[in-house]
Amino acid sequence: MxxxxxxxxxxxxxxxxxxxxxxxxxxxxxxxxxxxxxxxxxxxxxxxxxxxxxxxxxxxxxxxxxxxxxxxxxxxxxxxxxxxxxxxxxxxxxxxxxxxxxxxxxxxxxxxxxxxxxxxxxxxxxxxxxxxxxxxPAVTPYEEAKRLNVQLQEMATRLRESERKYQVLTDAVPLMMFTLDQEGQLLFANEGFRQFAGTALQPGKVLNWINWLSECESSVAAGEIRDRLKAKEEFSIEACIKRKADGTRLWHLLSMTPTESAVTSSVEWSGFLVNIQAQKLVEATLRDNAELKYTKQVLEKRQMELDATIADLNRSNQELARFAYVASHDLQEPARKMIVFSEMMLGRFQHLLPAEGINFLTRIKAASERMVAVIRDLLDYSRISAGEQVEMELVVFSEIIQHIEEHFDEQISESGAEIRQMGNAFLQGNKRLLTLLFQNLVGNGLKFVGAGVKPVISVNIRTLAKDEQLPECDERTEWVRVDVTDNGIGFDEQYFDKIFQMFQRLHTQEQFKGTGIGLAICKRIIEMHQGHIRVKSQVNGGSVFSIYLPYRQS
Amino acid sequence: MAVNGPIILVDDDEDDVFLIKTALEELSISNEVRVFRHGLDALHYFQQLPANPFVVISDLNMPVMNGLELLDALTQQKLLPSGFPFVFLTTSDVSAIPKQVLTEGRFSFFTKGYSYEQILETMSMVIERGR
The missing domain is CATH 3.30.565.10 (Histidine kinase-like ATPase, C-terminal domain)
Structure with a gap:
């Protein structure tokens, strides 16, 4: 048809x-x-x-x-x-x-x-x-109205179709789109926006978009947004807003464009929220990276400075050690000569000298002997402190004690002293230095006794359970404790720090001879072995020196 | 080595030379004592004259050429027959001498004593070592 x-x-x-x-x-x-x-x-x-x-x-x-x-x-x-x-x-x-x-x-x-x-x-x-x-022309006014009505319905259908297409299109776009009226009331929102903001947000329902935004992102002031909407100029800001579904905060770029409505001549706003989280991440990473690079450079510079300082220190340490050695050696020689010649003088010409002359010579000899002792201790200390690498080996503790007993043989038989050893262990350390350490401690015990007292020194060694270790002891290592206990004159514990300092003495030469270096050497040797020392003492009640040393099962 | 040969004494310390000479006298050692102030002096002596000394007594620390350098030079230039008595006499600690040198057994090592008695004792041991 x-x-x-x-x-x-x-x-x-x-x-x-x-x-x-x-x-x-x-x-x-x-x-x-x-x-x-x-x-x-x-x-x-x-x-x-x-x-x-x-x-x-x-x-x-x-x-x-x-x-x-x-x-x-x-x-x-x-x-x-x-x-x-x-x-x-x-x-x-x-x-x-x-x-x-x-x-x-x-x-x-x-x-x-x-x-x-x-x-x-x-x-x-x-x-x-x-x-x-x-x-x-229309047959009747009715026909005219009917025709217009049909046209209107067709237009409405087309409009609905167009709106549907618009909605489908905006929903498919991977960004949030919405329109607002002047007051910030939401007029339209695409699926992206609805999903992000949550189901509570429906276009129809009166929802103020500004309130929503300031709830999502507290750093955006609602007042500021209202001012910008009043200004009727397009603007964009970055905001980290919260996704309703999981509460995740994501960086978005908000772009707002005003359009004048043809019908009401009021301003409507079209807004987009674009996810810029990835971009922000990259930015942050780059910034962190730059900071990291800077920090690395600073660290490297510090390291270089440190290396230089260490090299300087090592050099000056070596120079100092060489100096100490040469000085000690050269100082020792004249002192030795004074001893030898005063002795020869006394030996050969004693019968020719007046009593006063013999007194003088004896004093010269005694002073020279003291000088040699100081120099010898200094030499020991400088050699230890020079930072030279010491060989570490397994040392049997009883051998050290045996060596010390031999060393003090004469003193022991003169004073009737007793050295008791209890327990035995292998120590990880330098035999010469460990011997020097315990020799000094035992030597002090032999020396610092009251008049007429027979020195009794006990040296106990035992391995420590974890709960017996000092807090500063490295837990990864096994530890032994050596207690050197004497029955000597003891000292006031307020001097604890002092006794380990160089040249610090608690007695005059007349009371007890000494150089004030012995315990400084002990402390240094303990440090070199990563060990620790504790002292308990009482005036006239003896002393206990407890030395904590790392130990390894043989 | 000759029992009657000279005793070569290499030491820069006048006092020690005096003490050693005194001790040797007291021990009735009549051998000639030739004194050199440092290793190089002694080396020249050995180079010029194929001497047949009784014993060499040398200090360790000396200017120009020290004791160990002297021993090395003499050994290298074959100026000393092997097993010749070479004695170091020093105040230095044993630890100042490299370990491998100590264990080579090319020489004996004595410390200068802190008393005349010790020096006498040391010298008699040195002479024993020479014989």
């Missing part, structure tokens, strides 16, 4: 219109007035029937080219409820009689009225007819 015009039938008023249009189309096709009337009556009869059924039929009017060559005016009434109509319905029967062709299908009834033989249906005629009926 070549469609010329169509009608939607809603009520009885439309029946009149259907009648009128059927007449007009038939007239345009060249059908005579009688046949026009019959055709139009048949069409309105069918339409009325359908309207009575309570449905809303559509009427299509046009021309049909027959294969036989005979053309017709054609009316097609389309309706869902046609199948429910009885075939022998009196109205249908009546209508059938008025037209030259009448066909009933499931959802349409077609009515035909033959055109005069002379009429040819060219394409031009059909196009012109379509145009003519489109511009046809």
């Amino acid at each position: 070549h469609l010329i015009t169509k009608l939607n039938l809603d009520n009885d008023l439309d029946l009149m219109l259907a009648h009128k249009r059927s007449m007009q189309v038939a007239e345009y096709g060249g059908v005579g007035l009688v046949h026009q009337t019959s055709f139009a009556t048949a069409v309105s009869e069918v339409c009325r029937l359908m309207l009575d059924k309570g449905t809303m039929p559509h009427l299509f009017l046009g021309f049909l080219k027959n294969q036989s060559g005979r053309n017709s005016v054609c009316a097609r009434v389309v309706d869902e409820s046609i199948s429910a109509v009885e075939p022998d319905n009196p109205n249908l029967t009546y209508a059938r009689r008025l037209v030259s062709g009448f066909f009933v299908e499931a959802e349409a009834i077609t009515l035909l009225c033959d055109l005069p033989v002379a009429i040819r249906l060219s394409r031009e005629i059909i196009l012109r007819g379509q145009k003519l009926f489109e511009e046809l």
Whole structure:
């Protein structure tokens, strides 16, 4: 069928219109007035029937080219409820009689009225007819209103479709889009925004976007945003906002653009929130990296300075050690000569000297001997402090004690002293230095005794359980403790720090001879072995020197 | 080595030379004592004259050429027959001498004493070592 015009039938008023249009189309096709009337009556009869059924039929009017060559005016009434109509319905029967062709299908009834033989249906005629009926003035004010209504509905449908497309499009975009009114009330939000902000946020519901933003990101002041919205100039800020679903804070770039609404002439805002978390991460990483590089440079510089300082220290340490050695050696020689020559003088010429001369010579010799002792201790100390690498080996503790007993052999037999050793262990250390350490401690015990007291020195060695170790002891190592206990004169514990300092003495030379270096040497040796020392003492109550040393099971 | 050969004494310390000479006299050692102030002097002596000394007594620390350097030079230039009595006499600690040299056994080592008695004792041991 070549469609010329169509009608939607809603009520009885439309029946009149259907009648009128059927007449007009038939007239345009060249059908005579009688046949026009019959055709139009048949069409309105069918339409009325359908309207009575309570449905809303559509009427299509046009021309049909027959294969036989005979053309017709054609009316097609389309309706869902046609199948429910009885075939022998009196109205249908009546209508059938008025037209030259009448066909009933499931959802349409077609009515035909033959055109005069002379009429040819060219394409031009059909196009012109379509145009003519489109511009046809309204039959009644009702028809005019109806046409406008149809146009409006079509536009509404198109608008809905367009809006739907817009929503689909904005929802597909991987960013948050929304529009606001001047007050910041949310007018539209895409799926991205709804998901990020959570289900509570629905466009429809009155939600103030500014409040939402300041809830998400406390650093963005609501007042500031309101001011910017008032300014009506586009702006963008970076904000770290919280995702509703998991509370994750993500960096976003907020871009706001004002648009003037054509209808209300008020300003609406279009906003985008773009996730810039990755960019921020890269920025932060780069910044951290730069800081790290800077720190590394500073550290490297420090390390170099430290290395230089260490090298300097080592050099000056070595120089100092060399100096101490040479000085001690050169100092020792003259002192030794004084001893030897005063001794020779006493040995060979004692009988020629007055008592006073012998006294002087004895004093010279004693002073020289003291000097040699100091120098020898200094030499020991300088050699230890020079930082020279000492060989560490496994040392059997009892061998050290044996060596010390031999060393003090003479003193022990003179004073009747007793050295008791309890326990034994392997020590990890330098045998010469460890011997020197315990020799000094035992030597002190032998030396610092009250008049007429027989010195008794006990040296106990035992391995320590974890809970017996000092807090400063490295837990990864096994430790031994050596207690050197004497029955000597002891000392006030307030001097504890002093006794380990160089040249510090608690007694005069007349009371007890000494250089004030012995315990300084002990402390240094203990340090070199990563050990620790503790002292308990009481005036006239003896002393206990406890030495903690790392030890290894042999 | 000759029992009657000279005793070569290499020491820069006049006092020690005096003490050693005194001790040797007291021990009735009549061998000639030739004194050199440092190792190089002594080396020259050995180079010029193929002497046949009784014993060499040398200090360790000396200017120009020290005792160890002298011993090395004499050994290298084969100016001393092997097993020749070479004695170091020093106040220095044994630890000042490199360990491998100590264990080579090319020489004897004595410390200068802190009393004349010790020096006498040392010298008699040195002479024993020479014989």
